[in-house]
Amino acid sequence: MPSDFEREYKEYIESTTPDFWDKIEAGIAEETTAEVKTVTAVETSAEVESDAQSYVNQDKKVIKWGVVAKRIGQFAAVAAIAFISFGLVSMLAKGGMKSASPAMSDSAAPAAAAEAPAADTAAYDSEPMAEAAYEAEEVDAVMEAEAPAAAEETADEAPALNAEVNSVQFADSDNKKNLMGETYSGAAKAADSESAAEAALDENVYNSVTLVEMIEFSPTERVNSASGDQYKFGLTFTADGVEVNCLITEAEVKAFAEEGVSLTTDGVYNIYVERRGGDEQGLTEYPYVLKVIDKVD
Amino acid sequence: MEDKEFDLCMNRMADGDKDALKAIYENYRAYIYHFLLGILKSKEDAEDVASEFFIRLYKNASKYKPGSGHKTYITTIARNMAIDFLRSKGRESLIEDIFPQKSDDSDVYITEDMITAGTTAGGMGVMADEGAAEDAASADVTANEAIGKVTMEEALSKLKPPEPQIIHMKFALDMTFAEIAEALKIPMGTVTWKYREAIGKLRRCGYAF
Structure with a gap:
């Protein structure tokens, strides 16, 4: 009761x-x-x-x-x-x-x-x-x-x-x-x-719902930069049959979290990133989700 | 709503069934709205974000992975949306108040059973930590200093973040401490500790548990 x-x-x-x-x-x-x-x-x-x-x-x-x-x-x-x-x-x-x-x-x-x-x-x-x-x-x-x-x-x-x-x-x-x-x-x-x-x-x-693929990624590398230590995120995905391998910075991830931006590595892709959870301290635990909408070139 | 029922609704929503969304809405409208209200402190904002929550749930139904525990799932989404909303409004200070960062997990070994036993019996379960024992004593003191029954709104106003959220998740959705800890991204020890404090304050306000 x-x-x-x-x-x-x-x-x-x-x-x-x-x-x-x-x-x-x-x-x-x-x-x-x-x-x-x-x-x-x-x-x-x-x-x-x-x-x-x-x-x-x-x-x-x-x-x-x-x-x-x-x-x-x-x-x-x-x-x-x-x-x-x-x-x-x-x-x-x-x-x-x-x-x-x-x-x-x-x-x-x-x-x-x-x-x-x-x-x-x-x-x-x-x-x-x-x-x-x-x-x-x-x-x-x-x-x-x-x-x-x-x-x-x-x-x-x-x-x-x-x-x-x-x-x-x-x-x-x-x-x-x-x-x-x-x-x-x-x-x-x-x-x-x-x-x-x-x-x-x-x-x-950024309004498109035509998702080519969904990717989850987590921080894979911690590197030194001029502004101090920062995480880098290893990102591998396939779009239009092309496999893309890249590292993106924590700052970029944050920018992605704010709005969709073009990811320029092995080609230019229009992507939208949705933050799944976590916070600045919880990056390792809470992955982000990238939705690759289209390959630009 | 049970996990199975929720999963079924999500499947139907993925096929564009709005009735399934309506069923989820009827079940979780109050929970989501008050969860957001506790964080955003504005009825208008809570309503806006809650609406957006159900829209997002409907749109992303196809991405839902069944069997992952729907209570944690919806609470995590609501939490993230609330944080994003506060950030967009430049009210980041509220985030730290409500969702304190991980400090130490020294109290995570206090089990849920111990806490339940401690609160329901008005005494303490086995505590293996001095700090926790002090907390328990403090809870007992507050419980003994009853101030008479006040309205629910008034009683809830006595709680400090994240106590209202924990109480809400515990009593509105019957979530376990582990689920609450996972959804709020705070250690389970902190959850149990805050829960005990909140219970003590509510007892003082004349509520029985």
């Missing part, structure tokens, strides 16, 4: 304890919501990363309107330069024909025609995209074949031909640049998504 005190004490504590069940339920609901958010964030990041990866890997071309607009601008500039060049050549040719004797006109035409490809080549040279000598030679060959024809006709046709060649070059160049752009863009996107994933992880890491 309980003593007077025991009975009265039990009655006393029962009657003076408030009901805080609602607070508990609210707390659980709140934490569950936070967990769902964290999991969603991590899943979304993974999806984005996956998309980025497949984006890099796929061969499908993607139209990049910014690149197209840039190329059109470049083409227009080169076409204008070519047009002016041929205009000048044409004027010179006409002036030469007017001043020259009819006997010379026959010989002047091939000369003008010879100048036309030279001017054309110069136009190509001034165009930074004209890197394929083979294409330039092909143009020269065409121009030479047409040289016996009238100089005016050559002058009229040359810009069109030039434009055609340029367009081929641009198309080829665009192709390369598109591919490069695509690869770069994909890589950048992947990098961006990785950053986003890391950011999401950093933001949520």
Whole structure:
């Protein structure tokens, strides 16, 4: 039979304890919501990363309107330069024909025609995209074949031909640049998504409930330091298949006890440490528990 | 609640069963709240930390190792949460008052049976230590100087830390001295000594044991 005190004490504590069940339920609901958010964030990041990866890997071309607009601008500039060049050549040719004797006109035409490809080549040279000598030679060959024809006709046709060649070059160049752009863009996107994933992880890491592993550890070594003797804790754990061995200081353990921090030994890990018990003097008896949430790199 | 029943509830909680938490809450609400109140000295703080305690218990149910003695388990968690709370509020001085550090374990050989015999019979069991004998004498003196029955709150206010915690654990949860010592991280000798002192003071206040 309980003593007077025991009975009265039990009655006393029962009657003076408030009901805080609602607070508990609210707390659980709140934490569950936070967990769902964290999991969603991590899943979304993974999806984005996956998309980025497949984006890099796929061969499908993607139209990049910014690149197209840039190329059109470049083409227009080169076409204008070519047009002016041929205009000048044409004027010179006409002036030469007017001043020259009819006997010379026959010989002047091939000369003008010879100048036309030279001017054309110069136009190509001034165009930074004209890197394929083979294409330039092909143009020269065409121009030479047409040289016996009238100089005016050559002058009229040359810009069109030039434009055609340029367009081929641009198309080829665009192709390369598109591919490069695509690869770069994909890589950048992947990098961006990785950053986003890391950011999401950093933001949520300490709220995360995705525990990879739980470790218990105890002080294994006592070392001398500048500030005097201190304990060091041997810590061995495996995360993502990588075994991690390290010693962490008492100060670090205390810091861990306050909040989750990154443990930098054999890699960087996001961990959360929960103090299980004990106090500063009771470190050997009361282990801490580390929850490794994720491996950062 | 027996260990088996508690273990079962923890298993169910690990599967997300809130009813299991409710069962534990109903059984230990008063114990946890008053244990924390005795340390934190604030009803609001005690309620907050007690709520957090049950939330943590629910969240970490999957990590619970059955068969390790649930009374010590929940008391240790509550104790640690109270210490963390006091530290976060910069009230570390209270921690040392309530949980004195290990000084010596010279009195650990006083068995629980001896203490029980000494207190219930109003006399002393076998003491192998002068200090302990003095304590016993002191307890007898206080027991003889009854001041009449006072309210429970008033009687408890006469106790000095960690006496209220020991009394609480002993009478609210029927914990053994060994369990109390383990949960509070203080030597069992200190627990038994403080228990005797507390009993003596409560007797003076008119309570029978």
